[in-house]
Amino acid sequence: MSQISINHDEVDIVIGALQLDLKSFMEEWRPVFSQFHLIIVKDPDLKGELEIPAGFNFNLYTKSDIDGVVGSSSNAISFSGYSCRYFGYLMSRKKYIICIDDDCIPARDSAGNFVDAVAQHITNLSTPATPFFFNTLYDPFCKGADFVRGYPFSLRSGVDCGLSCGLWLNLADLDAPTQALKPELRNTRYVDAVLTVPARTMMPVSGINIGFNRELVGPALLPAFRLAKEGNLRWETVEDIWTGMCVKVVCDQLRLGVKSGLPYVWRKERGDAIESLKKEWEGVKLMEDVVPFFQSLRLSTSAATAEDCLSEIAAGVKEQLAPTNPVFARAAETMVEWVKLWKRVQTQ
Amino acid sequence: MTTPVTPVAPPLKDELDIVIPTIRNLDFLEMWRPFFQPYHLIIVQDGDPSKIIKVPDGFDYELYNRNDINRILGPKASCISFKDSACRCFGFMVSKKKYIFTIDDDCFVAKDPTGKDINALQQHIHNLLSPSTPFFFNTLYDPYREGADFVRGYPFSMREGVPTAISHGLWLNIPDYDAPTQLVKPRERNTRYVDAVLTIPKGTIFPMCGMNLGFDRELIGPAMYFGLMGDGQPIGRYDDMWAGWCAKVICDHLSLGVKTGLPYIWHSKASNPFVNLKKEYKGIYWQEDIIPFFQSVTFSKESTTVQKCYIELSKMVKEKLSKVDPYFQKLADSMVTWIEAWEELNSPAKSAPAANADAKRSRPLFIFFHSV
Numbered sequence: 001m002s003q004i005s006i007n008h009d010e011v012d013i014v015i016g017a018l019q020l021d022l023k024s025f026m027e028e029w030r031p032v033f034s035q036f037h038l039i040i041v042k043d044p045d046l047k048g049e050l051e052i053p054a055g056f057n058f059n060l061y062t063k064s065d066i067d068g069v070v071g072s073s074s075n076a077i078s079f080s081g082y083s084c085r086y087f088g089y090l091m092s093r094k095k096y097i098i099c100i101d102d103d104c105i106p107a108r109d110s111a112g113n114f115v116d117a118v119a120q121h122i123t124n125l126s127t128p129a130t131p132f133f134f135n136t137l138y139d140p141f142c143k144g145a146d147f148v149r150g151y152p153f154s155l156r157s158g159v160d161c162g163l164s165c166g167l168w169l170n171l172a173d174l175d176a177p178t179q180a181l182k183p184e185l186r187n188t189r190y191v192d193a194v195l196t197v198p199a200r201t202m203m204p205v206s207g208i209n210i211g212f213n214r215e216l217v218g219p220a221l222l223p224a225f226r227l228a229k230e231g232n233l234r235w236e237t238v239e240d241i242w243t244g245m246c247v248k249v250v251c252d253q254l255r256l257g258v259k260s261g262l263p264y265v266w267r268k269e270r271g272d273a274i275e276s277l278k279k280e281w282e283g284v285k286l287m288e289d290v291v292p293f294f295q296s297l298r299l300s301t302s303a304a305t306a307e308d309c310l311s312e313i314a315a316g317v318k319e320q321l322a323p324t325n326p327v328f329a330r331a332a333e334t335m336v337e338w339v340k341l342w343k344r345v346q347t348q
Numbered sequence: 349m350t351t352p353v354t355p356v357a358p359p360l361k362d363e364l365d366i367v368i369p370t371i372r373n374l375d376f377l378e379m380w381r382p383f384f385q386p387y388h389l390i391i392v393q394d395g396d397p398s399k400i401i402k403v404p405d406g407f408d409y410e411l412y413n414r415n416d417i418n419r420i421l422g423p424k425a426s427c428i429s430f431k432d433s434a435c436r437c438f439g440f441m442v443s444k445k446k447y448i449f450t451i452d453d454d455c456f457v458a459k460d461p462t463g464k465d466i467n468a469l470q471q472h473i474h475n476l477l478s479p480s481t482p483f484f485f486n487t488l489y490d491p492y493r494e495g496a497d498f499v500r501g502y503p504f505s506m507r508e509g510v511p512t513a514i515s516h517g518l519w520l521n522i523p524d525y526d527a528p529t530q531l532v533k534p535r536e537r538n539t540r541y542v543d544a545v546l547t548i549p550k551g552t553i554f555p556m557c558g559m560n561l562g563f564d565r566e567l568i569g570p571a572m573y574f575g576l577m578g579d580g581q582p583i584g585r586y587d588d589m590w591a592g593w594c595a596k597v598i599c600d601h602l603s604l605g606v607k608t609g610l611p612y613i614w615h616s617k618a619s620n621p622f623v624n625l626k627k628e629y630k631g632i633y634w635q636e637d638i639i640p641f642f643q644s645v646t647f648s649k650e651s652t653t654v655q656k657c658y659i660e661l662s663k664m665v666k667e668k669l670s671k672v673d674p675y676f677q678k679l680a681d682s683m684v685t686w687i688e689a690w691e692e693l694n695s696p697a698k699s700a701p702a703a704n705a706d707a708k709r710s711r712p713l714f715i716f717f718h719s720v
Contacts, residue, residue, distance in 0.1 A: 110461065133639065134554035136516065136608050137523065137538065144540055146533065149526040150555025150589040152639045153632060165487060172488060175500040182497065187488065189495055193542040201549035203485035204501025234500065241501035260487050287503045291484060 006122050008036055012094040012214075013118065015040045016085035018102060018232050021051045028105040030055070032118050039088040041066075043232075045080045061087055069345065076330075076337035081232050082207065082239060083223035089214065090345050096125055097221075098211040101234070104265040107169045110190045120263035121164045121211030124194055128158025129257020131199040138193040138261070162217040162256035163247050166209035167191075171267040173206040175284055176235040179273035194261040199252050202295050205244020208234065209265045212247070213256075219306045219342040220250040224334040227283050227327065235276035238283035238290075242331065245294040250309040253299045286327065293321055307339050314339075358386040359473050364447040366469070367439035371395040371431075372453060377404050379456050383467045387449075390439040392417075395431060412438060424692075427685040432578025434587030436558065441690055446566050447476060452559045454617035458520045461541050471611035472515045472562030475545055479509025480605020482550040489544040489609070513568040513604035514595060517560035518542075519615040524557045526585075526632070527625035530618070545609040550600045553642050556592020560613045563595075567604055569694075570654045571595040573686040575679060582675050583634070584627030590679075593642045598657045601647045630673070637672045641665075655687050662687075 013036050015022070022040070026033060030053075037057050042050055044063035052058070066079050066087050079087045085099055098121050107115045127141040133155050140147045140156070147156050172187035179185065197203050212221060225242030234240075251258050297316055303309045314335035321328035366387050368374065371394040377384065381404070389409035393401050397413035417438050418425045428438045433452065440448055449469050458466045478492040484506050491498040491507070498507055523538040548554050563572060571594050574587035599606050645664060651657040666680035 134548055134552050134608075136518065136554060136557070138542060142540075144536065144538065146523070146525060146529055146536065148555050149524050149529075149557070149585065149628075150592075150635070151526075152635050154636055155639075167487065172497075173500050174497055175502075178497050178500075185495070185497065187495065189543055191489060191542060191544045192540055193544060197485055198549050198552035200551050201485050203487060204499050206487065206499065206501075238501060244501075260485070284504065287501055288505055291503045291506070295483075 006119060010095040011036050011118070011122065012088075012092040012097050013038045014085050014088035014092065014097055014099045015102060016082060016088065016099070017042045017050055018046065018081060018084070020046065020048050022102060023051050023053050025102045025105070026053050026056065029100075031114070032106070032116050036118065037094070039092055041079075041084040041088040043081055043084045059091070061091060070341060076334050077223060077341065078226055079223060081230060082234075082237055083226070085207075086221065086223040089218065089221050090342065092214055095213060095215050096122055096211060097214050098122070099207070100265055101208045101267070103268045103270050104168065104209060105268065107190075107264040107266040109264075110192070115263050115265075117166060117209065117263035117265050118211075121166065124164035124259045124262075125161050125211055125213050127161065129161040129196040129259055130155065130158045131196050131252075131257045134198055135195075138195045139259075142194065159255050159257050160213065160216060161196075161259055162213050162251045162254075163205070163244075163258045164211040165203075165205050165244070165258065165260040166211075166263045166265060167261065168206075168208060168267040169264050171269055173208055173234060173267075176273045176277040176281065177284060179235070180277050183273065190264060191261065194259050197248070197258045197260050202245055202248060202291060203258075203260065204241045205247065206234075207240030207243065208267065209263070216254070216256055217247055217250055217306050218346075219310060219339060220247040222246065222310070222335060222338045224331045224338065225327070226330065226334075227280060227286075229280045229282065231276070231280060233271040233276055235271065235273055236280040236283075238287065241287070242290065245290070246310065246313055246335075249294060249297055249299065249313060250306050253303055253309050254306070286325065289321060289324060293317070307343065310335055310339050359470065359477075360447055361386050363445050364388075364449060364473070365390050365439070365443040365445040367392065367436055367443065367448055367450040368453060369394055369433040369436035369439070369450075370401060370453045374401060374403055374453060376453050376456055377407065381406070383457070383469050387469070388445070390443055392435050392439045394433065394435045412442070420693075421689050424685050424689040427573070427576070427682040427689065429574065429577045429581070429587065430579040432581075432584055432587060433558065434574035434577040437572060437574040437591070437686075440565065440569055440572050441693055443565060446564065447473070447562065448565050448569075449562045450558060451561075451613065455519070455559055455613040455615055458612045458614040460612075461543075466611050466613070468517060468560060468611035468613050469562075472517060475515035475607045475610075476512050476562055476564055478512065480512045480547040480607055481506065481509045482547050482600070482603075482605050485549055486546075489546040490607070493545065510603050510605050511564070511567060512607055513564050513599050514556070514606040515562040516554075516556055516606065516608040517562070517611045517613060518609065519557075519559060520612045522615040522618045524559065524615070527621045527628050528632070530621035530624065534618075534621070541612060542609065545607050548596070548606045548608055553593050553596050553639070554606075554608065556588050556595070558588030558591070559615065560611070561588075568595055568599060568654060570687055570690050571598045571658055573658075573683060576675075576682050582673070583630050585624060586628070586631040586635075589631075589635075593638070594658065594661055597642055597645045597661070598647075598654055601651065601657055602654070634672055637669065641668055655691065658683060658687055
């Protein structure tokens, strides 16, 4: 990992609080989080007072704040559950946003060192990405690595990185059927690499551990794809997968990069895959339609901002996917409302 | 990798050839002996055919020098490079096996982070025998690997994968840099062991290094032509690059997979960067046109086999790259010659490839016959 000097004023860490007790989560992250400004958003469906330890610089947003800002859009856009974080993105004015699920604690690398996930995300976001040609030594800007023989020189300056997707040790982000089939499976492999996901290659972005450049792709991180029986366990959602594909399409269109790999976080055991599977499996089925749609999506050459791209994506969803399932129709509507909301709030 | 309690025969022992181009010696084989000895070797001796290359005892091999290449291919031998490791592709052509593993003679056994010797050949076999996933990126890398799987969001309909055609391994110690990078960073060594194998997505091309490479000859063999390099040619050190770009676009068209990552070998020898610069420098300019060319290649639906794709590709090369340099016309012609030679040596109608059937046997005595 190359040493980047981080300007702390450029970073917000957004915490979506789906549980009241944030103490252990924040204590584990204290060495890192205490250096930054935090935006904590309480799930509007969560009743009770959040327990936040002392010594952090944060702004807290709750249901009343959300209702106050969102107003009439609140019909179309839901900020319940995992989606509460998107309100935090809306409120931020910083260049970089890092967001980690509240059931994840810092990981240790193969040498036993504490992994500063925030620093790694910022490094990923502030060094160029290389989406147009694959480098077999992974991140060429990393210390000790470079572009390999055969890599065109005109592509070596790279492009800006819009999104940084981290990974998870222990409980990996597998879907419920997979984890139910292999209940003992834990991810113990620390892969010491960051790589740029090539242009036009689609991928499932997990919302558990991400960072993004709000100035470049901010509006594309949106709450839109809500399952009928969505719950508060990742096994019961695919909203981040949908959002991630929107971001990837936007990045491909705007010639920005998406990186995947380091940093790792340690994801704690929570929930029961089989129970989740009994409750909700629709998300798994819907991916069969979602993925081919995004893979074949082509935006017009005039879509030059993230907002423009999202409007076109929403139109595509409405036309091609909405007829097959109401969840898509709602997603398209929500996307349109979100873009309006984003523009309104950002210009205030 | 886990080792079984009772010894099992080395996997694919009779289905895999190890192709090694060499101009110096084969001393490096001693270190690989525990892993390579069960397998058949095809040695392609570059340079002076009168030089005797000693193969360490105990290996089963066939060896071809330039005289053999000329004798076996006749006028078609013009497509095989001289004074360049690109000549290795002759070994691919004469092999009768399903799988090929090719390695350079300055590549040694590396150690993994636990200190254990890496059996690179076995890892390539694992890679080739398990599917690839080029259509959708798996963030946990190879989903078929022990301890991994497909992540949430990965459609189930894509989880079967496609057959793997190429397994591209990496190198610790001396990295595979081009000459300008070597000049700027002469001391840089690759010390990072990245414990992953991943499929290179469809639509993405990559710089394929021939130092540590496995492939399924039946699936992609005819596309693994290493071009015209070395003696009498305006360019060198782009042989494997060229093969990789051609093979990848064909794999994408035929829904075959290309993997990269593990295994690592230990690359011991840094070639002279000034010599490299002379060989490469035209390539550095030309690749600015070559890359967009490959990125925009599409095949007609009639190109349903590797050979047909390759012939179609040779026409596109002639049509679109000749204006970059007349070399590409020659290269396009050689691509056709290569396929013709491949068909001749590999058509089911023919029984033996070589005019001299004795060339297939492993007795060292025959070296003397070939060297005269």
